[in-house]
Amino acid sequence: MGELTAERLAQIIEAGHSHRREGDGSEPRFDEGQTVRTINHHPSGHTRLPRYAMGRTGTVVRNQGIFAFAHTNARGEGECPQYCYAVRFKGSELWGNAAHEQDAVILDLWESYLETP
Amino acid sequence: MSGHKHNEPESDIALRVKAMEQLLTEKGIVETNAIDLVADYFENKVGPRNGARVVARAWCDADYKARLLADASPAIAELGYSGLQGEDMVVLENTPQVHNVIVCTLCSCYPWPVLGLPPTWYKSPPYRARIVREPRAVLAEFGLEVADDVEVRVWDSSAEIRYMVLPMAPEESAGKSEEELVDLVSRDGMIGVAAH
Numbered sequence: 256m257g258e259l260t261a262e263r264l265a266q267i268i269e270a271g272h273s274h275r276r277e278g279d280g281s282e283p284r285f286d287e288g289q290t291v292r293t294i295n296h297h298p299s300g301h302t303r304l305p306r307y308a309m310g311r312t313g314t315v316v317r318n319q320g321i322f323a324f325a326h327t328n329a330r331g332e333g334e335c336p337q338y339c340y341a342v343r344f345k346g347s348e349l350w351g352n353a354a355h356e357q358d359a360v361i362l363d364l365w366e367s368y369l370e371t372p
Numbered sequence: 373m374s375g376h377k378h379n380e381p382e383s384d385i386a387l388r389v390k391a392m393e394q395l396l397t398e399k400g401i402v403e404t405n406a407i408d409l410v411a412d413y414f415e416n417k418v419g420p421r422n423g424a425r426v427v428a429r430a431w432c433d434a435d436y437k438a439r440l441l442a443d444a445s446p447a448i449a450e451l452g453y454s455g456l457q458g459e460d461m462v463v464l465e466n467t468p469q470v471h472n473v474i475v476c477t478l479c480s481c482y483p484w485p486v487l488g489l490p491p492t493w494y495k496s497p498p499y500r501a502r503i504v505r506e507p508r509a510v511l512a513e514f515g516l517e518v519a520d521d522v523e524v525r526v527w528d529s530s531a532e533i534r535y536m537v538l539p540m541a542p543e544e545s546a547g548k549s550e551e552e553l554v555d556l557v558s559r560d561g562m563i564g565v566a567a568h
Contacts (some may be wrong), residue, residue, distance in 0.1 A: 261405035268413055273459035274532045303530050305477050307504065319460075322532045339531050350505055357523045360504050363531035 274323040276336035283338045284366055289315045291342060292372040293364065301329035304368045308360070312372055313344040316361065324365050337366045419488035420559035422453045423536055426463075426486060427562065428553035431541045440538070441465055448486060457534055458485035464527060465538045466564075471518050472537045473511065473564030475503045476529040483534035487562060494563065504528060514565040537561065539568035 285291055295310030303325050319341060323334035343361045346354030382390075396402040426448055430437040440447040444461035448454065461483060464472035476482065477500045482490040493499050503510045507524045511517070518524055527535045539561040545553055560566035 258400045259402045259406050261403055261409045264406045264409055268410075268456045269454075271455045271457075271459035275460055303478065305528065305530060307477075308528075317462075319462075319531070319533055322460075325531065339533075341527075341533075343525075353506070355508055355520075355524070357520065358507055358526070359523065360526045360528060362528045363533050365531065 274325070274328075276321050276323055276334065278321045278336070278338075283318055283340075285315050285318075285338075285340060285369060287315050287318060290372055291315055291340075291369045293342075293368055294370060298326075302326055304364060305362070307349055308344060308362055308364075311344055311348050313342040313348065313362075315340045316343045317341040319363060322365070324367060326365065326367065335367075339363055339365045340369065342369070414484075414489050418453075418484055418486075420486075420557075420562060421554070422451070422488075423483075423486035423559070423562045424554045424557035425451055426453070426536075427538060427557045428550050430463075430538055431545060431553055432550045437538075444536070453485040455485050457481070458483050460533050461486075461536065462533050463536050463538050464525070464564075466540050468522070468540070470523045470525060471511075471564065472525045472527060472535075473503060473507060474527045474529065474535045474537060475500055477501070477504055478528075478530060481529040481534060483536050486536055487559060491559070511565060514560065516566055537564040539564075539566075542568050 290312060291314070292312045293304060293308055293310060297306070297309070317340065319339045321336050322339045323336050327333055327335045340363070341361050342364050343359050346358030346360065347356065349360060393407060397404050397407070426440065429451065430440050436447065436450075440463050444463040445454065445459065448458065448461055464474075466472055475494075480490055480495040482494065499510065504526050507526050508518055511524070529535060539557065541553075542556060545556055548556070557568060558566050561568040
């Protein structure tokens with residue numbers, strides 16, 4: 256790998272480095288409004304499914320499109336591009352009775368983190 | 373030399389940065405000019421003033437606001453702001469019923485082209501841990517009381533989307549020009565820990 260030059264870096268800053276990818280034509284597994292549950296795994300190493308949101312039930316609010324999957328990409332296991340969804344969790348689903356009933360947390364979650372309850 | 377005074381030793385972080393910079397350049401990994409370019413970019417080119425211009429435009433121009441909420445990155449690029457960590461933006465509109473606030477609980481993701489680098493507290497474990505768990509208490513510590521009937525939505529930037537909050541225009545915005553409105557928009561308002 257060559258030296259990172261100012262010219263190259265200026266290009267990266269200006270053009271950005273999007274992880275959005277073209278799909279292979281497959282349909283999204285989940286629709287907006289659908290109830291989903293996050294998987295409950297506790298991997299060592301890189302994950303984009305925070306522990307506080309593992310094994311929780313939420314609602315898909317937005318399909319964000321297809322992105323390289325950071326979980327595998329960070330481990331050198333390939334990009335595995337897939338749909339990513341904004342999923343809304345009620346505060347009480349995450350924090351129990353301590354939560355205000357009008358609180359919600361929204362996370363962007365790749366399809367591999369989601370299943371049908 | 374008589375009368376010569378030694379300066380205070382440099383801070384640990386300054387020494388660490390110097391050591392890193394020296395290693396990166398001496399080993400031929402990064403050009404010195406590239407480091408200067410990054411420093412210049414974050415010191416002079418990006419910062420919350422950019423985001424404030426986006427907000428002020430949205431307050432003045434309903435068509436622009438509609439484009440911004442529908443597909444934020446191209447709308448933000450209309451004002452000349454784009455690039456790294458702004459590739460896939462979503463803008464969240466505050467309303468009388470909904471207050472939005474952003475965080476990155478896993479690290480410190482932040483929309484650089486519109487807000488620059490995040491403040492230290494945004495990256496701190498207490499903010500990241502508490503804003504998802506007790507957002508109203510944290511917002512109150514910032515001086516923002518949210519009414520009980522208002523929904524608080526905390527957006528945890530856990531993937532590639534970068535978020536920015538579109539605050540509600542305050543009462544004092546009435547009759548002001550777009551340029552004057554820019555001064556009413558704060559960084560904290562676009563993170564969602566202030567009203568605007």
